[in-house]
Amino acid sequence: MEQEPSPQSPENDPPSEASAKEASSESSEASTEEVSSDSSEISKDARTMALLSHLLGIFTSFVVPLIIWLIKKDEDKFIDDQAKEALNFQITIMLGWFVAIILSFIAIGVILFPVLMIGNFVFGIIAALKSNEGIAYRYPFTLRLIK
DSSP: OOOOOOTTSTTTSOOOHHHHHHHHHHHHHHHHHHHHHHHHHSOHHHHHHHHHHHHHHHHHTTHHHHHHHHHHTTTOHHHHHHHHHHHHHHHHHHHHHHHHHHHGGGTSHHHHHHHHHHHHHHHHHHHHHHHHTTOOOOOTTOOOOOO
16 A cells, blocks of 8 residues: 655755755856846956946046947947946936025025935946946936936
């Protein structure tokens, strides 16, 4: 006679935490491999131009990201995407400056000036580093006006 597996057998146990951790680490390794394979497909020139569009946006506002996007948008999809992202972020920062100037008459804008400067610097550096690695970066709190 064939015995049915008892309810206490390992086959009927729910997955343990260890197996769940293994599965999640395998999936994270797979996503890392996908990113690294994607970044190897992006040329060094494309990564450099994306880096410049983010990094120089910190110092020149929307001017350099706009120039890079207009000149290079048809050459590489990665440059097109990242220059648009940098341009949209710089336009959002510029709108933030206008709001801060208007609100400075009631003293709230004075608080916004350093927040905008630090945010522009920090997010610009992070975006430049990620784009140099070949990872498409998305700024938080950005109005996507140019699509």
